[in-house]
Amino acid sequence: MFEFDVVIGLEVHVQLKTRSKIFCCCPTEFNSPVNTNICPVCCGYPGVLPVFNEKALDLGTRVGLALNCKINNRIYFERKNYFYPDLPKGYQISQYKRPLGEEGNLLLNSGKKIGITRVHLEEDAGKSIHKQDYSLVDLNRTGTPLLEIVSEPDISNPQEAFDYLTQLKLILQYIDASDCDMEKGFLRCDANISLKRKGETKLGTRVELKNMNSFKGVRDGLMHEVKRQKKVLEQGQKIAQETRLWDENKCITVVMRTKEEACDYRYFPEPDLLDFCISKERIEKEKKNVCELPLVKKERFLKDYKLPEKEIDIIISNRVLADFFESSCNEYDDIKKMTGFFLGPFLEQINLLGTIEAIKISPGNFAKIVRYFAQGKINNLSAKKVLSSAIATDKDIDELIASRGLVQVSGEDELFAFIKEAIDGNPKAVSEYKGGKQQAIMFLVGCVMKKTKGKANPKVVKEMLQKALCQ
């Protein structure tokens, strides 16, 4: 038995968030009827000329900067030649020798840095739809702007690959460069994996792994590959250089193709697009668009709010959420109450709404609800009711509380009549309590809560009952 080091590198394709395609004006809308978002350019008709979409350049540059890449000031596109039924031109416009960005890195939650070899712009191919005994081609996706992000082989286990993807996705969403929706194919990942004996410097034969449809799929596929390659090596056999597919249902990887030699794509500079310089101004502008990144925000929140890391991780898992939390805390600084209400009822409401975009309530109004609750003006139940009425509308909080009569009844004078009524009306519970059955008091608390339509403060009610029954 030997010990092995695992060496993993990831290639991620993300769809940049532009409204039109990279070299024509066709929309990038998802789910349009097949072959409706197409024109002679993206269908590859002879004689057409591509026109480069500036927005794709801006977003690509922004990603490069967020991943600490050096942005090449002079870039050009190249043709990557290969045949595929859903690639009508017979080549893909991509970047090869001079990518948009190089030599970057991404910091993981664990503190480890993973090198980024390069980020480059390219166009997407179409989609083949395979039927029983024939295939159809949908070219809606052809020409969608993609950014390929290639990591160095710095990832040393499947879990780290999962962490890398999680962090990368979070960054891309924070800087608004991509929606990263894997189900829609906005983020796709291929992996390279090899094993080498511990201490050995020479890399082992690498296997390319494809067809992983989720981050979990990437982790599971890689875990299976580690086991499989270990077994092969322990039996004294050699790893074949091949591309394998992850079969999610059977939980195994299967051979897709064996590579005798590296593909020759016959790259050459795209003659229909001139090479060009990326101006300093453009880079400066995009630098400003790289907001505070998730891990930096996390550090700051840990320091400012002194909350458990687990809670901070939830808060920063979405930029809108994190910004909302921060603005709310600026309005009302009882962080403990704020966090409790934010992670509890607030997130519950978002789940009910199904999307964060549906939130209309302002941080000021949210903070007001929490403050009223903390000060005892409304009880927990009422606070939730107010929140559920205001979250998607941003109605006036004071008006809501007044119109629905939710002000908490906590004045002893107001409550006294209800307490007396509960005691007089429930002699059995009273005698049980006096006979030593502590639980019986909760029944009486329940009676008072019912009579006040849930507006009383249960803690005050219990104390008043205890006091009254002692006499």
Ligand SMILES: [Zn+2]
């Ligand atoms: Zn088009």
